Amino acid sequence: MRSFILGFVTGVSCLQTAATLPSTKLMAACTAAAALLLLASAQAIRHPAARIATIATAGLLAGFTWAALLAQTTLAPSLAPRDEGRDLHVVGIVETLPYRFDQGVRFDFRVERSLDAGVRVPPHVALSWYAGRHGARQAVGDVQPGQRWRLTVRLQRPHGNANPGGFDYEAWLLExxxxxxxxxRAGDDNTQLKAFVASPGMLVERVRAALRARIQDALAGRTYxxxxxxxxxxxxxxxDQADWQVFNRTGIGHLISISGLHITMIAGLAAWAVSALWRRSFFTGARLPLLLPAQKxxxxxxxxxxxxxxLLAGFGVPAQRTLYMLSVVALALWMGRLAAVSHVLCTALGVVVLLDPWAVLWPGFWLSFGAVAVILFAGHGRIGPPPAGPRGALVLAGRTQWAVTAGLVPLTLxxxxxxxxxxxxxxxxxIPVVSFVVTPLALAGSLTPGPxxxxxxxxxxxxxxxxAWLLRLMAGWPGAVWRAPAPQGWVFVLGLGGTLWMLMPRGWPHRWAGAVALLPMLMQVPDHPQxxxxxxxxxxxxxxxALLVETEGHRLIYDTGPAYAPGSDAGGRVILPYLRMRGIAALDGIVVSHGDTDHTGGALALLEGVDAGWLASSLPADHPVVRVAxxxxxxxxxxxxxxxxIAFDMLHxxxxxxxxxxxxxNARSCTLRISNGHRTLLLAGDIEAAQEAALLGRARDRLRADVLLAPHHGSGTSSTLAFLQAVRPEVAIFQVGYRNRYHHPKPEVYARYGTLGAERLRTDDAGALVVDFGTSVVWRGYRDEHARYWYAR
Structure with a gap:
């Protein structure tokens, strides 16, 4: 059974790296092969190793097919391209806990029917309801889970930012x-039709909403x-994003949710209370243990x-894992069978992946099951017997924490x-403060009415x-975080083997050699151009x-992207995760071209997250970004x-x-020319026609460039013909948002680049672009190198 489950998870993981989904014929062949292998393992194969390999292979084929089938089914309902950006009229139910922010509210909406003839709207959509958009003001509805609404909406197909090391929003939406x-959309047609549509799921969401409102009212204006x-x-x-940085730097982010430890604690308290009352029911004359044993x-x-x-937790992977493990143990107890811990863990693993094949895409899945696997591995005589009494409990907790920390080093890196x-x-x-003090107090306070x-x-x-005060102190210690690039495959396997070697039982030969095997992983340095x-x-x-420029020994960020929402920006969501993945902890400089928020939005998060030597900008002296530089x-x-x-020249x-x-x-956008003597890049920020003309008059001989970052994202006010004729770019990069409200790049501007023979690259289509400048120019797009079946190109 364990071999089949591990093979099943492997097959699901393989499918989630596929660029396209397999055909129906291939899925049928895989299903038939899996069935034949299972039959052979049961009747014909007697050698243990061969039998295990056969069962695992059957599981792999079954997992691959199952994940493909669910992916096909989930991808089937889609919005037609012609219906993107149109006013659509729908009736449906608010199906998740809404998230309220300063400008409005976000929520998932289950569409029951479309009111427009011939329009097919997917059954589940994610909506934002803004108080103001495109200059219009509107009242935001007081949406609550379970309400039925008639709404006028504008929709688009799922699309997210695609960057190495970044969050895959499209995969998350698919899940x-x-x-x-x-x-x-603003209008009088947005009407609540029913206050509550009863269903178990809606009832759970309403309870969650009520508990959140209770907490927010009691802690109004409180930081945490x-x-x-x-x-x-x-x-x-x-x-807040800043708090997450502290939690992650100190390694306690796993506690800031309903974790497995919290669920086990609450379930254990409930079991203990019921057991105690059940055994004492003889005093009431009920004699319940005669009807059902107290243990059951x-x-x-x-x-x-x-x-x-x-259910209150929203059914996250760590919570699911704990629930399934506890359920397996309870079922084994009811059936009078003794469940081995490895069987319990594998069963929970199989159920999670069976119900949610996309769970394998997220770090929380691997960290959650990895932590439990390390505890089980280290717990069987490998961390040593603790002393008796309270001191022994503390020693055991310390050893277990050390084992988990050391065991997860390769995976965390x-x-x-x-x-x-x-x-x-x-x-x-x-762990003790959050699990045994804060969580019980928070639960009791949420469920207790009044003062x-x-x-x-x-x-x-x-x-x-x-x-949090103590954690901030720890997070600020020098060396609080060890950074290294994400390891290559062989380095990861070597480090993982070394970790397991370190966790072997006392007396195991040369356990110190495990630490040596970790060194190649820990001592990696970021790669750099030649x-x-x-x-x-x-x-x-x-x-x-937002661009990163790298030479053999230096790094520069040009612009820092937009702010998406309060506490969320391109610095924290895109740039910093990429730098961490590469092991880059410092920048030599940052250039912020000008003050528009789509260029400065991530600057504060970036300056806080990495060590930057200097900041060059056209910002005023009292700008917040300038003040923290x-x-x-x-x-x-x-x-x-x-x-x-490599020569860097500021032209404007x-x-x-x-x-x-x-x-x-825009008129003061820092315009930077970068050249190695063979090939040249021109970064023009948001300069417009007047500034392009000024550059033609002042520095025409410096404008020739092989690659041009399209000024102002391809706006109609930039990229004049005379300017482009002077630059003569072979490649033009358009950093634009998918279906952005400015309609950048403008069709006539985009066509102008094509007429001049430039290869046009768009980040909304190709994802992040990497361009290498040597004696020639070579580029590659993230969506091509990291193609996945859920990317709609």
Missing amino acids: QGVRATGYV AGVIVALVIGDQRGI AAALAGAIVALLYV LLFGQVSVVSPLANAVA PGDWLLLLAHWVVEML AGTFRVTAFDVGQGM RHHVRCAAGQHWAWDG PTSASYADAALKT
């Missing part, structure tokens, strides 16, 4: 079954109210409480490019504040600009520097332009 996203909400109902969207009653109570708590060095100490404090409940919630919040060449990564940040320099034409034989703006208060921010 949720959401096949279109959009927003509610979002943490309390996450611990009670698993909704992490209210936690306790197991049933624990499983039911675990299920209820997991592979997934995040960093390891929290202070994690063992931070978890030693945070007593408010006091409990305030006490829980105060404890979180004290814990001497005399440079590389540019144009990130897919949506409607904005270590050293700021105004962009000015004539500035020049060289890194590793002129120093005199800063005295003209009438100029728009």
Whole structure:
């Protein structure tokens, strides 16, 4: 059984790396082959190793086919391209807990019917309802789970930013079954039709909404109210990005939700209480143990409480894993069978992947099951018997925490490019505080009405504040985080083997050699271009600009992308994850071309997340980005520097332009020319026709470039014919958002580049672009190199 499950998970994982889905004939062949292999293993194969291999292969084929079948079914309902961006009229039900923010609310909507003839709307869509959009103001509806609404919406097919090391939004939408996203249009047709449509799922969501409202009312204006909400109902969207950075640097992010430890604790308390009351029922004359053994009653109570708590958690992977493990144990107890821990873990693994094949795409899946597997591996005599008494419990907890920290080092480096060095100490404090103090107080306060409940919630919040203060201190320690590039395959396997060697039982020969095997992984350094060449990564940040320029020994960020929402921006969501994946902890410089938010939105997060030598910009001295920079320099034409034989020249703006208060921010965009003597890149920010003309008059001989970052994203106010004729780009890069509201690049501008023979690359189509400049120019797109079947091109 275990061999089949492990093979099944492997097959599912293989499907999730496929660029296209297999044909129906191939799926049928895989199913038949799996059945024949299982039959052969049961009747013809007697050698244990061959039998295990046969069963695992059958599981692999079954997993591959199952994941493909679910993918086909989920992808089938889709929005026609002709219906993107049109006003559509739908009736449906709010099916998830809404997320409210300053400008409006977001929620998932189950479409019951479309009111437009001939229009097919997918059954599940994700909507935003803004108070103001495109200059229009509207009242935002008080949407609650279970309500039926008639809405006028504009939709588009699923599309997200595609970057190395970044979050795959399109895969996440597919996992949720959401096949279109959009927003509610202003109008009188938006009407609530029914206050509540009863169903078990809607009832759960209503309870979650009520508990969240209870917490938010009691902790209004409190910094860590979002943490309390996450611990009670698993909704992490209210936690600030800066707090997540602290939690991740200290390695306690797994605690800031309804974790497996919390579920086990609550289920265990319920089981203990039921067992105690059940055994004492003789005093009431009920004599319940004669009807059902107390042990079975306790197991049933624990499983039911675990299920209820997991439903509150929104059914995340760690919560699912714990629920299935507890359920298997309870079932084994009811049936009078002794369940081995490896069988329990594999059963939970199989159920999670069977119900959600896309779970294997997320770090939480691997970390969750990996942590339990490490504990089981290290627990069977490998971490040594603890002393007796309370001291023994502390020693065992410390050894277990050390085993988990060490055991997950290879996986953490592979997934995040960093390891929290202070994690063992931070978890030693945070685990008991969060699990045994904050979580019980938060649950009790949420369920207790009136002032007593408010006091409990305030006490829980105060404890979180004290814990966060301590964690911030730890996160600020020098060397709190060890960074290294995501390891290559052989380096990862070597490090994983070394970790297992270190966790072997006492007396195992040369356990120290395991640490030596980890060194190649820990001592990796970021790769870099060869001497005399440079590389540019144009990130897919949506409607904005952000590029990384690398020479043999230096790195520069040009613009930092947009701000997406309060606490969410391209710096934190795109650039920093990429830098961590590459093991890059410092930048030599940052250039912020001008003050528009689609260029400055990620600057603060970037400056906080990496060590930057200097900042060059056209921003005013009182701008928040300038105030936090270590050293700021105004962009000015004539500035020049060289890194590793690569020349950097600032062509615009002129120093005199800063005295003209009438100029728009676009007019002062820092325009940077980069050349290795063979090939040249021109980064033009958002300059417009007037600035292009000024450059033609002032620096025409410096404008020739092989690659041009299209000025102002291909706006109709830029890329004049005279300017393009002077630049004569072979390649033009358009950093634009999918179906952006500015309609960039403008069709006539895009055609102008094509007429001049330039190869046109768009980040909304190709994803992040990597361009290498040597004696020639070579480029590659992330969506081509990392093709997946759910990418709609």
